[in-house]
Amino acid sequence: MSLLEVRDLSVDFATMEGRVHVLNGVSFDVKKGEIVGIVGESGSGKTTLGLAILRLLDIPPAQYLGGSVHFEGNDVLSQEPSNLWHLRGTGMNMVFQESLISLNPVYRVESQINESINALCTSRKVELSKEERGERMLKILQELCLDQPQQVLKKYPHELSGGMRQRVSIAMSIIQTPKLLFLDEPTTGLDSYVQNRILEIIRKLNKEFGISMVLITHDLTVASQICDRIYVMYAGRVVEVGLSKQILERPFHPYSETLLAALPKGFENGPPLPIPQGEPPDLKNLPEGCKFNPRCVYAMDVCKTREPKLIPTSDSGQISCWKYS
Numbered sequence: 001m002s003l004l005e006v007r008d009l010s011v012d013f014a015t016m017e018g019r020v021h022v023l024n025g026v027s028f029d030v031k032k033g034e035i036v037g038i039v040g041e042s043g044s045g046k047t048t049l050g051l052a053i054l055r056l057l058d059i060p061p062a063q064y065l066g067g068s069v070h071f072e073g074n075d076v077l078s079q080e081p082s083n084l085w086h087l088r089g090t091g092m093n094m095v096f097q098e099s100l101i102s103l104n105p106v107y108r109v110e111s112q113i114n115e116s117i118n119a120l121c122t123s124r125k126v127e128l129s130k131e132e133r134g135e136r137m138l139k140i141l142q143e144l145c146l147d148q149p150q151q152v153l154k155k156y157p158h159e160l161s162g163g164m165r166q167r168v169s170i171a172m173s174i175i176q177t178p179k180l181l182f183l184d185e186p187t188t189g190l191d192s193y194v195q196n197r198i199l200e201i202i203r204k205l206n207k208e209f210g211i212s213m214v215l216i217t218h219d220l221t222v223a224s225q226i227c228d229r230i231y232v233m234y235a236g237r238v239v240e241v242g243l244s245k246q247i248l249e250r251p252f253h254p255y256s257e258t259l260l261a262a263l264p265k266g267f268e269n270g271p272p273l274p275i276p277q278g279e280p281p282d283l284k285n286l287p288e289g290c291k292f293n294p295r296c297v298y299a300m301d302v303c304k305t306r307e308p309k310l311i312p313t314s315d316s317g318q319i320s321c322w323k324y325s
């Protein structure tokens, strides 16, 4: 059985211009011990998918239109809001995008991590002394390769570098020992050295602590470095699923091809990077048929009138494209 099983999840948002379908029939699985990537441009619905699974969307304006989410066999969408804190924290947890915004600017790191320990103590019904809490905080910061953790605990978020803040955010999540961790753009805006360090830490948390992961990113290279499988999303839909090696070396969907073609491959005397044609989709005004058709170089007549369904590929992935139907 999958640790997380999402089926046909559809979510829309009320806006001044009417309702916008942000997720459209998304199905998605995470097995125990897996790292799964969700990849797509801004506006593809990947962050909303994570927030919807964790029931972190404001309702309204968001509304669940249908579908199901099961975590360890338990129906997440039918839970009373008062029960959700059991599920979040020690069950599923999320490291939010942009740690400078997600961390509270007026509290020191120590008191923010202490809040996570409070949540852990409440859900596990245990008491921890001040000394035990201090030891746990230091240990977790050391595990995350933060130098001088004593001093880090005394600092405010703005006094830390981007990579340090990101690790503090990860510490706040994993100190609650979740079984599944969502990481939303954990390496965006970091230089490549810090980026690689964060990826190493994610790998270590997966292998040594057994935490399953969902990596939400626009960067196909980052996803392919650590993910077992990748879901490619476009306009609130999953358009391709595959092993990360396959998606990186031999993507089937034209949109995955476009993402891959836009990756830098060497810098000296290389050709200019191709710029994907067209604009990311406007969810308020999506085209008929395949939602990628205005940007697709392979578009056929059928693509403009009928939306393709997700079908299995020969190597146990899935694809939604008329080229393969």
Ligand code: SF4
Pocket (backbone or CB within 6 Å): 253, 254, 255, 290, 291, 292, 293, 294, 296, 297, 298, 299, 300, 303, 308, 320, 321, 322, 323
């Ligand atoms: Fe392109 Fe048609 Fe495939 Fe859509 S269905 S990606 S328009 S070939």
